[in-house]
Amino acid sequence: MLSKKIVTSIILSFVISFGLLFGLLLIDQNYFPKEKIIREHEFYTKEFSSEDNLIFIMGSSHVGQLNSTLIHETISQKFPLYMVYNLSYTSDKPSERIKVIDNAIRLNPKIVLYGISYRDFEVNSIQKHPLPDPQQFFNDLLRNELEVSNKINPKVTTLENIRKIFTDTGLFPPREVIKLDNSPFYNFYSYQIVVNEIELKQPKDNQQYTINIKSSLEEKQVRDLNSIIEKLHKNKIKIIIFSTPLHQNYLDLISPETKSNFSNILDRIRNTYDIKIYDFSDKYVNENIWFDIEHVAYNKKSSIFSEDITDIIITELKK
Amino acid sequence: MLFNTIDFIIFFVFVLAVTITIKNKKFYILFLLGAGYFFFYYTSNYLISLLIFSTLLDYFIGNQIWKTDILTRKKILLVISLAGNLGLLGFFKYADFAILQFNIFGQYLDLVEEIPLLHLALPIGISFYTFQTISYTVDIYRGKLKPSKSFWEFALFVSFFPQLVAGPIVRASEFLPQLRAKIDSFDAGIKLRQITINSKNLKLGITIMMFGFLKKMFFADNIAPFVNDIFVNPIGLESFSIILATIGFGIQIYCDFSGYSDIAIGAALILGFKLPINFNKPYFATSPADFWRRWHISLSSWLRDYLYIPLGGSKKSHVRTYTNLATVMFLGGLWHGASWNFVIWGLLHGSYLAIHRLIINKFPILNEIQFFKTRIGKIISILVMQYFVFLAWIPFRVQDMNSMLYSIQKYLIFDFQTNGILQVLISNKLAIALMGLFVILHFILYMKPNTYEKILGLNLKKWTIFLIISMSAILFFYDGNPADFIYFKF
Numbered sequence: 001m002l003s004k005k006i007v008t009s010i011i012l013s014f015v016i017s018f019g020l021l022f023g024l025l026l027i028d029q030n031y032f033p034k035e036k037i038i039r040e041h042e043f044y045t046k047e048f049s050s051e052d053n054l055i056f057i058m059g060s061s062h063v064g065q066l067n068s069t070l071i072h073e074t075i076s077q078k079f080p081l082y083m084v085y086n087l088s089y090t091s092d093k094p095s096e097r098i099k100v101i102d103n104a105i106r107l108n109p110k111i112v113l114y115g116i117s118y119r120d121f122e123v124n125s126i127q128k129h130p131l132p133d134p135q136q137f138f139n140d141l142l143r144n145e146l147e148v149s150n151k152i153n154p155k156v157t158t159l160e161n162i163r164k165i166f167t168d169t170g171l172f173p174p175r176e177v178i179k180l181d182n183s184p185f186y187n188f189y190s191y192q193i194v195v196n197e198i199e200l201k202q203p204k205d206n207q208q209y210t211i212n213i214k215s216s217l218e219e220k221q222v223r224d225l226n227s228i229i230e231k232l233h234k235n236k237i238k239i240i241i242f243s244t245p246l247h248q249n250y251l252d253l254i255s256p257e258t259k260s261n262f263s264n265i266l267d268r269i270r271n272t273y274d275i276k277i278y279d280f281s282d283k284y285v286n287e288n289i290w291f292d293i294e295h296v297a298y299n300k301k302s303s304i305f306s307e308d309i310t311d312i313i314i315t316e317l318k319k
Numbered sequence: 320m321l322f323n324t325i326d327f328i329i330f331f332v333f334v335l336a337v338t339i340t341i342k343n344k345k346f347y348i349l350f351l352l353g354a355g356y357f358f359f360y361y362t363s364n365y366l367i368s369l370l371i372f373s374t375l376l377d378y379f380i381g382n383q384i385w386k387t388d389i390l391t392r393k394k395i396l397l398v399i400s401l402a403g404n405l406g407l408l409g410f411f412k413y414a415d416f417a418i419l420q421f422n423i424f425g426q427y428l429d430l431v432e433e434i435p436l437l438h439l440a441l442p443i444g445i446s447f448y449t450f451q452t453i454s455y456t457v458d459i460y461r462g463k464l465k466p467s468k469s470f471w472e473f474a475l476f477v478s479f480f481p482q483l484v485a486g487p488i489v490r491a492s493e494f495l496p497q498l499r500a501k502i503d504s505f506d507a508g509i510k511l512r513q514i515t516i517n518s519k520n521l522k523l524g525i526t527i528m529m530f531g532f533l534k535k536m537f538f539a540d541n542i543a544p545f546v547n548d549i550f551v552n553p554i555g556l557e558s559f560s561i562i563l564a565t566i567g568f569g570i571q572i573y574c575d576f577s578g579y580s581d582i583a584i585g586a587a588l589i590l591g592f593k594l595p596i597n598f599n600k601p602y603f604a605t606s607p608a609d610f611w612r613r614w615h616i617s618l619s620s621w622l623r624d625y626l627y628i629p630l631g632g633s634k635k636s637h638v639r640t641y642t643n644l645a646t647v648m649f650l651g652g653l654w655h656g657a658s659w660n661f662v663i664w665g666l667l668h669g670s671y672l673a674i675h676r677l678i679i680n681k682f683p684i685l686n687e688i689q690f691f692k693t694r695i696g697k698i699i700s701i702l703v704m705q706y707f708v709f710l711a712w713i714p715f716r717v718q719d720m721n722s723m724l725y726s727i728q729k730y731l732i733f734d735f736q737t738n739g740i741l742q743v744l745i746s747n748k749l750a751i752a753l754m755g756l757f758v759i760l761h762f763i764l765y766m767k768p769n770t771y772e773k774i775l776g777l778n779l780k781k782w783t784i785f786l787i788i789s790m791s792a793i794l795f796f797y798d799g800n801p802a803d804f805i806y807f808k809f
Binding site (some may be wrong): 003005006007009010012013014016017018020021024031075129130131133134142153154156160194195252298 | 320325326360364365441499518521522525532541550551749779782783786787790791794795796797798
């Protein structure tokens with residue numbers, strides 16, 4: 001027979017350990033993304049001179065990997081009145097970007113370059129298997145219905161607290177974070193190495209790259225991207241879209257149907273809004289410039305991506 | 320379904336809750352069978368058809384082998400079973416590897432056309448359940464096992480969810496009698512709830528599971544980023560970084576795999592089934608043979624019983640014995656995955672076993688030397704053995720041939736640079752601290768082998784504190800991204 005005391009012990013252990021965890025997360029200020037909000041506020045309330053001509057680059061971590069210092073310096077040498085900022089966020093999507101686009105518009109940039117990729121239009125609930133998929137159903141239930149975030153990362157909070165406790169000992173100096181002046185919302189935790197081809201073939205996280213998108217323009221991410229474009233147009237801000245570069249192994253994991261849907265979405269945007277769209281998705285598949293299969297490394301050897309973006313801006317400015 | 324996800328916790332609690340309320344023995348078997356199929360279907364979807372195929376094939380053939388007295392017919396049936404299971408395994412796991420090798424070979428022959436790769440999905444757990452079903456049929460063929468009395472019992476043996484996707488590889492002779500004993504107890508009038516989950520099993524099972532979760536989520540997952548950082552591009556690094564990452568990977572893979580085994584054994588125990596142990600402090604092995612008696616025991620004993628002994632084992636000539644050892648380890652390496660690095664790993668271990676056997680055969684007096692039986696002799700044996708075991712982990716982890724050869728060179732020929740040593744120590748404090756903690760705990764467990772019993776003997780208050788500390792360690796160092804178990808790929 002089952003002892004009620006043992007069952008009670010197990011339940012009590014769960015309650016106490018989870019209670020301790022959530023207690024720490026709630027008390028610890030680092031858990032909430034206040035830092036991001038403060039930095040946003042600092043940037044968007046910054047007083048730019050009326051002579052400053054701003055160029056913004058936007059997108060997710062795919063775009064965040066750009067060397068904004070290199071881009072800005074190259075542009076400002078040729079066009080001294082122009083300033084380039086990379087406003088990319090990790091995990092950005094059109095549905096997130098639209099929440100802050102008005103802040104960017106208020107600064108009256110001349111050009112906005114928006115980098116997008118398959119992941120920006122990802123639809124989670126598309127069937128990956130021929131038979132019903134209970135795992136997908138459960139994940140959707142957690143994420144969409146119960147709104148349980150999968151971004152909780154207690155390890156970061158724990159390590160930050162360990163750092164705080166041992167600050168005086170010098171045992172845990174502050175983490176070395178590379179921050180670029182022209183990328184206010186994006187950090188590199190170290191100078192990134194270019195990963196070799198074999199490692200890029202490791203199938204460790206394949207599941208997360210199995211991206212599906214629908215062709216419908218009614219999908220939320222597509223609608224939000226359209227709204228962003230319309231707002232920029234309404235304020236007479238030029239927008240250029242580019243699809244971000246991906247490694248061949250990433251592209252191999254994307255179905256022909258999804259590729260076709262992505263292409264159709266971009267075609268319709270191009271035709272509807274008369275926008276120039278550059279396709280970088282397979283431009284560097286043979287280059288040795290990758291940090292992982294969807295990110296170009298932040299590394300001297302990988303500057304080709306930043307240089308190409310610079311060329312696009314120069315082409316536009318020469319017009 | 321990954322053990323280290325909320326999905327599994329909910330699933331397991333549901334299975335337990337239903338199991339303790341079941342009063343009908345047939346429903347009990349069917350429920351556990353259904354749970355196993357759901358567990359498998361949850362992540363493998365349509366690939367469950369392969370599991371069902373393997374189950375049907377071996378149940379039918381096992382019965383037919385038992386019924387017939389004609390040896391030739393028995394042999395033909397056995398060959399069909401082997402062809403079915405190994406064909407399934409070979410096709411899904413090795414087809415693309417074979418095509419790739421053929422295409423590379425074709426380039427030397429100037430063949431114009433290449434065979435396109437099939438890009439088949441690797442069915443999770445196929446290496447494990449096919450080995451289980453093969454052992455069932457072979458044991459019946461050898462007359463060591465009677466066929467299962469019912470199809471449902473056999474299907475439950477194949478699909479019992481705790482060990483379904485990454486072992487331990489359970490023999491029918493270990494599992495079916497336990498199931499039968501429960502059914503017989505039920506027939507004898509004992510209430511089913513008394514023969515399924517009981518307090519002692521629950522407490523021991525939870526304790527073992529907690530050790531498994533600690534190994535996987537606290538140690539393995541937190542050491543992995545350091546190991547990945549080093550081996551993602553090791554070229555240019557000095558020896559200390561390579562050696563430390565190699566030790567890190569050795570600890571990571573042990574904690575990952577033995578952690579999975581612990582969770583499987585604990586979960587099965589809570590449900591009233593004893594699974595065989597899979598690891599027995601392998602990093603305290605004193606010889607290659609000793610290592611394989613301690614590492615992935617269910618696989619090494621399977622390879623011994625169903626491959627090494629049929630090949631002649633050590634009963635033939637010395638040369639034949641060495642060849643058999645190398646062959647078995649070559650295939651054992653290939654079992655882990657369709658890649659040359661696993662083959663190299665297997666061959667390295669094969670060569671360790673063969674060379675050790677050769678030395679013992681040539682110099683039998685070595686067995687008599689008292690020094691190796693002293694504490695210091697034992698320590699030296701352990702250190703020497705582990706130096707070679709960890710050397711073999713390099714090809715297991717590093718797939719790129721240049722990186723692998725570079726890492727091996729730095730592991731064998733020391734080239735320490737102060738700057739590199741300081742850099743790696745400063746940048747990876749957490750991982751290195753965890754590696755140190757693991758070594759201390761592993762040593763304590765080695766010196767005091769009855770730790771489980773001691774924890775089991777704790778009063779409820781202390782046991783609850785043990786659970787809270789363990790759970791908190793896991794939760795506070797969880798990075799929000801449940802990582803796959805390494806052995807899921809095999």
